[in-house]
Amino acid sequence: MDLSIALILLQDGIVNAAIYALLALALVLVFTVTRVIYVPIGEFVSFGALTLAALEAGRVPGTVWLLLIFGIAAAAVELWSLRQGGSGRRIVGCLLRNVVGPAIIAATVALLAPAKPGQLVQVLLALAVTAPLSLVLYDTVYRPLANATVLALLIVSVALHFALVGLGLIFFGAEGSRTAALSGASFTIGPVFVTGQSVAILALTAGLIVALYLFFDRTLVGKALRATAVNRLGARLVGISPLFSARLAFGLAGLIGALGGILVSPLTTIYYDTGFLIGLKGFVAAIIGGLVSYPIAAGAAILVGVLESYASFFASELKEVIVFMLIVPILLVRSYGTTVLEDEE
Amino acid sequence: MTARLAPLALAALAAALPLLPGVPAFWVTLGSYVGIAAIVALGIVVLTGVAAVVSFGQAMFVGFGAYTTAILTTRYGWPAFATLPVAIAITGLLAWGIGAITLRLKGHYLPVATIAWNISFFYLTGSLDFFRRFDGISGIPPIDLLGFSFSDPVRFYLLTLAALVIFVAITRNLLDSRVGRSVRALKGGVIAAESFGVDTGRARILAFVYAAILAGVAGWLYAHFQRAINPSPFNITASIDYLLMAVAGGVGQIGGALLGAALVTIVRDKLQDVLPLLVGTQGNYESIVFGFVLILILQFAPEGLWPHLRALTGRRVARAHPAQSAAEPIRAERTDLAARREVLRVEALRKTFGGLVAVNDLGFSVAQGEIVGLIGPNGAGKSTSFNLITGVLPASGGRITVMGQEVGGWPARRIATLGVARTFQHVKLVHGMSVIENVALGSHLLGRAGAIAGSLRLDRAEEAGIFAKARRQLERVGLAEQAETVASELALGQQRLVEIARALCLDPLLLLLDEPAAGLRHAEKEALADLLRRVRADGVSVLLVEHDMDFVMGLTDRLVVMNFGAELAQGRPAEIQANPLVVEAYLGSAA
C-alpha cells in the first residue's frame, strides 16, 4: 500500500465517519432524553435516501403512506388515552398534529413530485416527509411505554426496526437506488482525488454539528433537553414536560437520520435494509461514548469509519467482524473499575 | 395434585400427536421446529426471565452447536450422537469465555455486546472457508443411535420432544435448588444475595452458560433435522425471534417459553402461507406483523401471555415446601457465651461521596450479646455506616474489625462468612420468590450443593435441612403461615420481618438491622423487641438503626448518636434522652 492509497482510504473513512457521527449524535440525544436506544435510526437513513431517489424519478415516495398511516395510528393511540377527561382543545391539537399535518405534507409532495422540482426542493421535501415519521412513531410506539425499563424499550426498538424494514420492502421495493451527487465538482489535493460530494458531506455534517452545539448551548429550549437528560424529575419540577422533550429529541433524530441518508446515497446504492448496518456503526460510536457523551461519540465515529475503511482494504470479508468486535474491548474498558454493587431495575 | 400432573399430561398429548388420526404430516415437522425453538426459549427464560440478563445473541449459540456437529460429521465422519457432548462442551466453553468478558458489562452495554458478538459470528461463518462461507455445509447425516435412525420425521419429533421434556425437568430442578435461588436473586436482589455470601457474578455466568448449552443442543438437533446449514438461521434476526418467543409467551416462566415457541413458530408458518395471498405481493409481511405484535404485547401485557392464560385456567402451579423434620445445617463456629468478646470495632471510619462527607471519623464497638442502637437525624450517615460495615460500599478511610479480623476491602459476601447478617432500609427481597425461599437464601453459606447436584435432585437432604431451618426462623418472626406466599405480596412491615428471618438463617454472630420496626403495628413491634431480646440471650450481638424512639429506648443496651456523619454522643438510653446536644440535633435550635 502506498501513500496515495492510504490517503484515499483515509478520505473514504472520514466521509463515512461523518455519517456515523451524525447518527451517533442522534442516538445519544434520544437516549439521554428518553432512555430509548433508537435502533430504527438506520431506517431513517434508508427512507431518507429512497424518498429522495423517488422524488428524483418523479414518483411519489412510499414514505408518504407510512407517514399517513402512522399519523392516524398515533392519533388513535392518543385519543384512546384521552377517552376519559380529554378536553376539546387537546383532541383538536392531536388531530392537527397527527392527521392534518401529515396530510398537508403528503398532499404537497404528491403535487410537486411529478413536476420534478430542483434538487434543493427535492431534498427539503424528502426531509419534510421522512423526519416527522419519527414523531408519529414516538407517539404510537414509545409514548405508551414511558415508564418501561431501558431493556423493554430496547426490545421494542428492535421490534420496530424489523417492522420498518418489512414496510420499507413493501413501499420501496427490493431494488436499490443511488441519488444524484449534491455537487459534481472534483479536484485533486496533492496525490488525492477529492469529490465535491465528499466535501459537501463533511461541510454539512460539520455545519449540523455546530448548529446542534449552538442549540444545546445557547437556547433555553436546547438547555431544557439537556436538563431532561441530566435530571428527569428536576426537569419536570421546573415545568419541562417530558413529552415535549421526547418529541423534540425524536423529531431531531428523524431529521438527522434522513439527512444522513440523503448525504450518503450519492456514494453508495441504498436498499430498503441498508440503513441498519450504517445505523449500527453509528450505534457502536454512540456506545463507545457511553450513550451520553457527544464528543466521545463523534470521535469514536471517526475511529469506526477509518478502521472500516482500512479493514475493507486489507481483509474486506472480515470488515464487519473487525468493526463489531472492536466494540467489546471498548465496552469492557468503559465499564471497568466501577465494581460497586448495583441492583438492576 | 392435578397441577402437578398437567405438565405430564401435556407431554403425553404432544407425544401422541403423530398417532392421532387425521393429523397432517407437516404438523409433525412443525412440531419438531416448535420443540427446537422451545429449548432455546427455555434457556432465555433462565437467562433473561430469571437472571435478568438480556441477550440478543442466542442464535449464535444455536450456531455453535449446529456448526460443531456439521463439521465433525461431514468432515471427520463422526457419528451424530458422538458429536453431542462435543457440541455441548464447545458451546459451553465459548459461552463461558464470552460470558466472562461480556457479563462484566453493566446495564444496557450487555445486550448491545451480544448484538456485536452475534453479527460478528454471522460474518465470520459467512466469510471463512472453514465454515464454507454463505453456501453453508450440506450432507449432514441424520441422527443414528446404535442402528436406530431418527431420519423419519415422526421419530425425530419424538426425539426433540424427549429432549424438551428432559430440559424442562432439569430447568425446574435447577431453579428450585440452592444454586437456583442464587440465580433467581439476580433479579432485584443482587446486594441482598451478596450480603448472604452469594457470588452473583458466578450466578450470572452460570445462567449464561446454561442458556447457551440449551441453545447449542437445539442447534445440534436443528443441523441433523435440516441436514444442511448456512449462516442465516444463526443471525441476529433469529436471536431476536427467540427473544420474541420468550417475551411473548412470558419470559418469567417455563410455560411462557413453551407457549411462545409454539405460538410464534406456528403463527409465522401460517402467516407465510396466508399473508401473500391476502396482500397479493411478495414481502416480509411476517416480520412487520411480528414487530408490531411484540410492541403490542409489551404495551399491553408486559409479562407475556402465559400469566393471562394461567389466570384463565385459574390455577397456580408452585412447588410447595412441606414442613418436615430434617437435620438443619449450622455454622461451624458457634458463639461461646462465656467470652464477652468484642464482635465489632469501628475506628475512624470515613466515607466521602465527591466532596460530601457522609461518614466522618466514626468510632464505636459492639460486644457479644449486646444490642446497640445507631440513631441520629435524617442524613446523619447511619445507613451509609451499615453499608460500610457490611462491605456493600467501600470505605474511604478507617478500620473495621469483625470478630478480631480486619475486613477493609472485603466484598460483602466474604464479610458474611464471618457471621455478619443484615437487613436493609429499603427491603431487598427477591421478587417472585416465595417467602420461605427468600428466607432460605439466608442459609446459602451453610449449604454445599452445586448446579449439577441441583439439576439432578441429588441435593434433597441438604435442601430439606435448609428449608426446615427457614421454617423455624419464619416461626420465630411469626410468619409461618405466610411461608408459601410470594414475598412481594406481604405488607412492608412483614417484609421487614422476612428480612430478619433471612438474616437469622445465617446463624449470625452480628445482626445489623436497618429500621426493623418501620411499618409495624404496636403489637408487632413488641413481638419484634421480644424476639431480639431472645436473640441477644443466644449470644448474638445486634446493631440497629431505628427511628421509633420508644422501640429504641426500650430495647437497646447502648446508643451511638450520629449527626453530620460524625459521632455526637454515646451512652445508655436514659443518658441520651437527657443529653442537650442530642435534643438539639433532633429538634434543632431556635433560629
Next chain:
Amino acid sequence: MSLSASLLEVERLSVAYGRVEAVREISLSVPEGAIVTILGPNGAGKTTLLNALMGILPARGRVRFAGRDLAIRTIEGRVADGMSLVPEKRELFVSMTVEDNLRLGGFRRRGTAAFDETLHRMWRVFPRLAERRTQLAGTLSGGERQMLAMARALMSGPKLLMLDEPSLGLAPLIVREIFRIVAELRDAGVSILLVEQNARAALELADSGYVLENGEVVLQGPAVDLRGDERVVATYLGIRAAAGA
C-alpha cells in the same frame, strides 16, 4: 383576596406504597400568604406528603389548589398552576451552570418580562449565587445548593412554595440565612408549606403547624400553641412520660 382564603386545601389524602399506607387520610390547608409547617420525626410521611401534593406520587383523596381540583394534573401542570417544590434531594441540573439552572426554573415563562425581572430579583436575594453564576451546580456547597434549588423554584413565579427539609445537613448559620429568606418570601406574598425536622426554628417562623407521626396528623394548631406543647418533643424523642403529662 382576603388573607384567610385557603390557597391549598387537602382533604383525606392517602398515599400507599404497595399495601402500606405511608400517609393516611391527612387533611390540611395553607391559607393565602401564610407559612404552614409540617413537623414530625423521620419516616413520619412528610416527604411522601409533599411528593403527593406535587403529583410525583399517586394519591387518594382531594387536593384543591387556587380553587382547582388537581386529581389528574401532571407535575408540569401543577408548576404552570403556580405550585413549586424544592425537593429533599434538590434535584439540580448538576452538570449545568448556576445561571442555566435558574433560567430553566423559569422555562414556562421564557421570553416574558416577568422572567427577566425574577432573574434579577434572584441575583439580589441570593448574592452568593450571583457570585457563582458560571460555576457548575454540582460544584456548589450544601448551603449553596439549597439556595439554588429555592431560587430555581421561585423562577416559575409560584403562588405556593413547598420546601422539603431546607435545613437538612446544613450548618446552623446557613439554616438561619435560609429561614430569613423564607420569611422575606412570605412578606412578598408567596405562601409557604415547610416540611422541617428542625421543629424549633420552623415553629418560630410559621403561622401554623401540623405534627405527623406514622403517616397521621397527631397534633395541629397555631405555631404559638405548638411551640410550648410537650407532646412535640415527645414525638421526636419517644419520651412517653412527658406525653402523658
